[in-house]
Amino acid sequence: MSFSAPDSMPDAAGHFGRFGGRFMPEALIAPLDELEQHWRKAMADDEFVTQFDALLREYAGLPSRLYEAERFSETVGARVLLKREDLNHTGAHKIRNVLGQALLTTRMGKQRVIAETGAGQHGVATATACAYFGLDCTVYMGEVDMVRQALNVARMRMLGAQVIPVTSGSRTLKDAINEALRDWVANVDDTHYLLGTAAGAHPFPAMVRDFTRGIGDEARTQTLELLGRLPDAALACVGGGSNAIGMFAGFLPDESVRLYGFEAAGDGYETGRHAATITAGQIGVLHGARSYLLQDEDGQTLESHSISAGLDYPGVGPEHAWLAETGRATYLPITDAQAMEAMALLAKTEGIIPAIESAHALAGLPGVVAELGGAPELVVCLSGRGDKDMDTAAKWFGLVDEADLVAEVKMK
Amino acid sequence: MTSVRSTIEAAQSVGRAALIGYLPAGYPSVDASIELVQCMVKAGVDVVEVGLPYSDPVMDGPTIQAAAEVALAGGIRTTDVFRVVGASAALAPTLVMTYWNPVERYGVGRFAAALADAGGAGLITPDLIPDEAGEWIGAADRHGLDRIFLVAPSSTRRRLEMTTAASTGFVYATSVMGVTGAREQISSAAPELVRRVKEVTDLPVGVGLGVSTRQQAAEVASFADAVIVGSALVRSIANEDAVSAAAGALAALVEDLALGVRGEVER
Ligand SMILES: Cc1ncc(COP(=O)(O)O)c(C=O)c1O
Numbered sequence: 318m319s320f321s322a323p324d325s326m327p328d329a330a331g332h333f334g335r336f337g338g339r340f341m342p343e344a345l346i347a348p349l350d351e352l353e354q355h356w357r358k359a360m361a362d363d364e365f366v367t368q369f370d371a372l373l374r375e376y377a378g379l380p381s382r383l384y385e386a387e388r389f390s391e392t393v394g395a396r397v398l399l400k401r402e403d404l405n406h407t408g409a410h411k412i413r414n415v416l417g418q419a420l421l422t423t424r425m426g427k428q429r430v431i432a433e434t435g436a437g438q439h440g441v442a443t444a445t446a447c448a449y450f451g452l453d454c455t456v457y458m459g460e461v462d463m464v465r466q467a468l469n470v471a472r473m474r475m476l477g478a479q480v481i482p483v484t485s486g487s488r489t490l491k492d493a494i495n496e497a498l499r500d501w502v503a504n505v506d507d508t509h510y511l512l513g514t515a516a517g518a519h520p521f522p523a524m525v526r527d528f529t530r531g532i533g534d535e536a537r538t539q540t541l542e543l544l545g546r547l548p549d550a551a552l553a554c555v556g557g558g559s560n561a562i563g564m565f566a567g568f569l570p571d572e573s574v575r576l577y578g579f580e581a582a583g584d585g586y587e588t589g590r591h592a593a594t595i596t597a598g599q600i601g602v603l604h605g606a607r608s609y610l611l612q613d614e615d616g617q618t619l620e621s622h623s624i625s626a627g628l629d630y631p632g633v634g635p636e637h638a639w640l641a642e643t644g645r646a647t648y649l650p651i652t653d654a655q656a657m658e659a660m661a662l663l664a665k666t667e668g669i670i671p672a673i674e675s676a677h678a679l680a681g682l683p684g685v686v687a688e689l690g691g692a693p694e695l696v697v698c699l700s701g702r703g704d705k706d707m708d709t710a711a712k713w714f715g716l717v718d719e720a721d722l723v724a725e726v727k728m729k
Numbered sequence: 730m731t732s733v734r735s736t737i738e739a740a741q742s743v744g745r746a747a748l749i750g751y752l753p754a755g756y757p758s759v760d761a762s763i764e765l766v767q768c769m770v771k772a773g774v775d776v777v778e779v780g781l782p783y784s785d786p787v788m789d790g791p792t793i794q795a796a797a798e799v800a801l802a803g804g805i806r807t808t809d810v811f812r813v814v815g816a817s818a819a820l821a822p823t824l825v826m827t828y829w830n831p832v833e834r835y836g837v838g839r840f841a842a843a844l845a846d847a848g849g850a851g852l853i854t855p856d857l858i859p860d861e862a863g864e865w866i867g868a869a870d871r872h873g874l875d876r877i878f879l880v881a882p883s884s885t886r887r888r889l890e891m892t893t894a895a896s897t898g899f900v901y902a903t904s905v906m907g908v909t910g911a912r913e914q915i916s917s918a919a920p921e922l923v924r925r926v927k928e929v930t931d932l933p934v935g936v937g938l939g940v941s942t943r944q945q946a947a948e949v950a951s952f953a954d955a956v957i958v959g960s961a962l963v964r965s966i967a968n969e970d971a972v973s974a975a976a977g978a979l980a981a982l983v984e985d986l987a988l989g990v991r992g993e994v995e996r
Contacts, residue, residue, distance in 0.1 A: 330860060340829055340856050342788050344881035344906050346888065485794050491785060498787045503907040505883070602830045602856075603785065615807045616834025617784040 326636065331519020331606075334642060337635035339518040340602045345498075348505045353520040355425050360527065365424065369528075372416050376449065377406045379413070379531065383539035383696070388666040393682045396694040398548065400536045402560065402701060403671060409701030410532055410560040411442040415511060417528030419446035422509040429453040429508040433497045435462055435490030436626030437469025438705065439513030444478035446511075454478040457496040459489040466626065469705065487620050490630050494604050514557025515634035518605030522634050526562045533567020536696050549689055550575035553698035554677040555595075555648065556627050558634035560700040565646060575647070575689070578637060579681040581623035582650030592621035593650040594633040595641050603631070608638040624653040624709060625673040627701075655680040657713050660703065672701035673709065733822045733850050733875050733898040736775050737933040737955050746950035746990040748773060749935055750983060751826060751959035752966075753780035753793065754813040755800030761972045762800075763816040765979055769962065770820040772980040773987030776955070777817045778853060781810045781827035788828075788855040790910030792960040796967070807835050811847040818848030824877065824898075826853040832865070841868035851875025851898055859895035866895060877901050880926055882918040893930035899955060900926055904938045910960045912939035920952045946989025956990050 327333045339349060359365040373379040381401045390397045402410040422430055430452050434440030440456040447454035456473055460482045463470050473480050486492035494517075501510040515525040533551070540548050551568050553561035555578040568574040583591035591597065598609040603618060611619040611631035623629040640646035656673055659680035664670045671679060678697050686693060703710065711717045731739075740747040750769045754762050766777055782797035782805055789797070810825065817823040825844060832840045832852070844852070851874040857865065859878055869876045875898030880889055883906060893900050904919035905912070919936050926934050936949045937957030941964075949956045965982045966975035 338861050339858065340861060341858070342855055342881070342903075343858055343879045343888070343892065344883050344903060346858060347881075347883040347885055485791070486784060486798070495785050495787045499790070499908045502788075503905075505906060599834075602833055604787075605856075612830065612834060614834070616831035617801065618830075 327519060327523055331523070333636045333639035336608050336638040337519060337522060337606050339605060340607065341518045341605045342502060344502050345505065345518070349518055349520065356421060356520055356524050359421055359424060365420070369417055369420055372420065373413065373531065377412045377416060379405060380535040381405055383536055383543060385543065386663070386667050389663055392662060392666060393686055395682060395686045395692055397682065398540060398543065398694070398696045399699045400532060400564065400696060401699055402532065403669070403675070403699050407442050407445050408704065409438055409442070409672065410529060410563060410698070411439055411513065412445070413531055413563070414513070414525050414528045414559055415439070415442040415446040418509065418511045418524070419450050419452065422452060422511070423450055425509065427507055427509045429455070429504065430511050431455045431457065431497050431500050431508055432511045432513060433490065433493035434458050434513065435493070435629060436705070437462070437466040437473065438627055438701065440478070440480070441469055441472045441476070443511050443513070444473040444476035447478065448476045455500070456480050457483050457493040457500070459483045459487070459493050461488040462490065462493070462626065489620070491604070491618060491632070514559040515562045515636065516557040516604060516606060516608070516632055522606065522636055525559050526566055526636065529559050529563030530566035532560060532563035532698060533565060535567070536564065537567040540696055544694055547571055547574050548696045549693040550577055550685055551696045552577045552579065552678045552681055552685060554579050554628060554674045554700060555633060555637060556581070556630050556674060557632065558637045560698050562634060562636055564698045565640065569645070576640065576645060577681060577685055578646055578648045579651045579677040580648055581625055581628035581656070581677060582652045583622040583624070585652050586650045590622040591650070592623040592629050592631065594631065595637065595648040596650045600638070606635045608635040609633055624713070625656065625677065627672065627674040628677065649681055649684060651677040651680045657710070660710065661714065669699070670703035671699055672703050673706045675700045731822060733776055733824065734933060736822050737899055737935070740775055741933070741954055745992065746953060747775040747955040748946070748983070748987055748990045749776040749778060749955050749957040750774035750962055751778040751780055751957065752962055753782050753796045753800055754810040755782055755803055755805030756796040756963070757799055758803055759805060759809045759813065761975070763813050764972055765966060765976060766813060766817040767820055768976040768980055769983050770817065772983035774983055775821065777821050777823040778826045778957070778959070779810060779813050779817060779823060781807065781825055781831055783828040783831060786828060788908055790908040790960060792911070792963050792967070793909050796963050807831055811843050811849070814844065814849045815847040818850070822850045823848070824851050824853050824875065825849055826855065829854060829857040837864045838868045841872040841874055845872040845874060849874070851877060853877040853901055855879055859892055862895065879903055880922065882906055882922050886925070886929070889926055890929045893926060893932060896932060899933040899935045900930060901957070902926055902934050902936045902953070904936050907938065909938055911941035911964065915939060915945050915948050919949065923953050943985045943989035944994055946986045947992055947994045950990045950992060956986070958986055
């Protein structure tokens with residue numbers, strides 16, 4: 318397993334076509350330049366590449382398997398190959414990005430890491446990497462999210478991280494990012510901001526892509542081994558876009574491979590309660606980059622809605638905006654109900670409970686099969702496992718109605 | 730109407746720094762903010778910064794964040810900001826301080842036209858660097874508006890040259906690596922930054938972030954051309970329920986700061 322040098326996109330100023338760039342306070346421009354220099358140097362340095370490879374292999378359990386889901390395949394009329402990121406250490410693709418950035422942090426000689434988290438997945442991954450490297454870790458988390466995801470707060474604290482509740486704005490992920498940026502500008506000398514997705518100001522979108530592109534590079538090699546040819550399409554869910562861009566990066570030059578990203582349509586993108594940024598948002602600037610975002614007529618950011626905390630973000634990484642505009646990738650909305658149905662289907666046919674985020678990509682399969690025709694061969698990024706989502710699933714499917722449980726226990 | 734630059738230079742010519750005051754439009758209401766902005770000018774502010782409340786103010790500390798939240802909850806629209814600008818511009822040169830997305834969403838050319846129509850003097854853009862500002866620079870030139878970019882202690886010499894070359898009106902020097910908000914001490918980085926800026930431009934230099942008292946205003950006035958005060962003004966009105974009481978508290982603070990920029994410190 319290895320990963321390639323940075324792609325020619327973005328341009329030197331971080332633009333993907335008209336997207337991306339740096340919409341940041343001047344105070345952070347020099348630190349962003351410094352980060353970019355360190356990152357580019359590291360990527361060209363065999364020692365860094367070898368260290369990163371070893372970390373992924375020995376510590377995170379990579380490369381993840383490409384698993385042919387035969388019974389599940391029958392239900393969708395395609396040959397479905399699952400990229401098993403759910404089996405990685407900490408249970409999601411996110412470990413790739415955090416290990417890459419944490420290793421870079423030590424190279425930069427910084428002692429402190431800050432991060433934002435929505436559901437807590439990125440926070441847990443960051444706290445994990447910081448524990449591994451002995452770095453001081455502070456995670457900003459919206460107050461609303463801390464209540465919703467108390468177990469992940471406990472995990473982060475167990476790993477030695479400090480979790481700071483964010484009480485401003487909508488008290489969710491976007492406000493946690495704001496608060497992390499405020500911390501960063503004040504403490505940038507000794508602090509790295511370990512952003513959790515392929516969004517934000519340059520170089521974050523390109524850097525996060527390059528740390529996660531092992532997903533796609535591995536999947537490409539594994540598909541060739543398994544099928545003797547490339548897949549017809551690669552599918553992934555899109556929150557900020559890190560697992561999707563990691564998957565897509567491996568197949569971008571292969572024009573025969575269609576790329577599909579699935580956004581969270583919540584109650585349905587036409588209801589206004591959704592997180593389908595590319596499908597139903599407009600072009601604008603948020604958190605340092607130009608991309609699509611959910612905003613009102615005056616450019617105020619709107620709150621997003623999704624049953625999946627990891628997709629519940631009103632923005633999306635700029636490279637996805639560019640891939641959508643150029644038509645290289647197709648982005649489609651998946652509702653809460655569709656995702657939950659796909660989650661249950663994979664559990665019952667394969668004995669794999671996916672993260673609700675990943676279930677959005679699974680739910681996109683029937684549409685892709687209909688579009689491509691025949692019985693296509695499809696690679697799907699199973700970005701994470703569903704343990705963290707059992708509370709949500711139990712409520713959605715009524716798995717543990719308390720009154721019923723009490724009655725059952727009494728019967729015995 | 731006198732320009733921002735000539736106003737600052739006029740203050741300099743009588744041996745003092747200019748006082749630039751920031752208040753957010755729509756706080757606590759649009760009408761009240763009009764009254765407060767006008768009150769601030771009458772009490773001694775030379776140049777006004779009207780803040781355009783935004784949902785994600787990453788450069789602002791808790792005081793201005795909270796004010797923006799109140800303004801947004803009150804339903805403020807971008808067009809209301811132009812109304813506040815109009816009322817203020819009748820009395821003093823008036824700039825809008827805004828994060829970039831509301832301008833982009835309104836339409837850069839359309840925003841510039843509306844701002845100029847309202848009598849506004851230009852924009853201060855805390856999250857727009859000249860590297861990304863091509864469209865705005867063109868629109869500002871077409872409408873005769875000032876474009877005030879920020880410089881920071883971390884700015885390299887090359888960036889100071891580039892940023893000041895793209896600026897008109899004055900150069901906004903953020904005195905600390907951090908967000909807006911009152912601080913107990915003026916950062917030691919501020920005089921050094923002003924010195925570095927002066928090496929590369931003839932534009933006046935205003936220093937902001939953290940000034941809240943007359944003493945601090947006097948200290949900054951000793952090395953900068955303009956003293957910018959924001960959070961302290963917002964805090965002075967935040968404690969008052971009635972607009973008249975808020976105006977009284979605001980006027981008292983501005984009068985004190987105005988003595989400070991004249992080098993008159995308390996003993
Ligand atoms: C399992 C899983 N998949 C996907 C995502 C969405 O993030 P991204 O779009 O950056 O891959 C998350 C975010 O928390 C996640 O936990």
